[in-house]
Amino acid sequence: MTAYRAAAPHRPVADYGRRFDGQPVVHCPDCHWAQALDKNLHEGPYGLIYWHRDHPDDAVDHLAALPNHLAIPAYVRWVAQGHWLAIEDQRSEGPGILFGTECLEIFQSVSADGGLERAVFAYTQQRCVFPSTARAGIEDAAVGLFRTGLLRPAPDLQ
Template identity: 50%
Template sequence: MSCPDCSWAQALDEDLHKDWEDVLLAWHTAHPDYAVDHLAPGPPAGPLAVPAHVRWAEQHGRLTVGDERTGAAVLFNHECLAIFQSVTADGGLDTAMTVNARRIGISPAKARHEIIHIATSLYRKGLLRPATTQHLAAQG
């Protein structure tokens, strides 16, 4: 889905966003400063942050995510939890790679591909965004 007037675009998660396209576009119209193109080629570069419209928590070692734009919530896997914890701590994915590698008994180098792939998917769905100076200062 994308905005016809700016660069905002994101993929739709079938549980969080399905049948909510009009609500997402209305939210975007009300928040014109949020014009991130989540569908730009390649994985996001630089530090990441959890957007203000995303509520998340740990639930029995898994990630519960709620998107305030639609009011929907969904349960994600262990890797997603590690990504959200890592991004919240320092904007990066290194901690998630280490945690995931330890959890499944592989090297961090082998865990890297999977973590980057999952983080990119979360980013494309608007559940992560590029970190701003504000995000990094708040994490500091």
């Protein structure tokens, strides 16, 4: 284990003094990788820390501003949890967790075109709310998904 740590080009750490939405931040001082740690999704920082050491080129600053176009990372998987559909982050050993319908709408919208417009439209229709209210709810949920690493910036769609 010591030899592995000495050979690792990156030294990611959990920073319990720095928080996002009450959750500690995991980051790498050797690059720009950072994200919020979700206690229900990640079950501790070590899975994410080891994942970043093994994949230093896949470094995304999830604490930056939400980009215009998003993508679902390859490590995010849909899993069956009873009769429900849950999301699992395969970088860590945490179980899959259930999300609300707005998160499902976000994943469908991002899968279709990288944007949130379809999710806003679906949320507006489903909840019978004004588009501005729907946009605020969808963007708030998307920021949470982005901060915890379940969404990432999309490659250029042009």
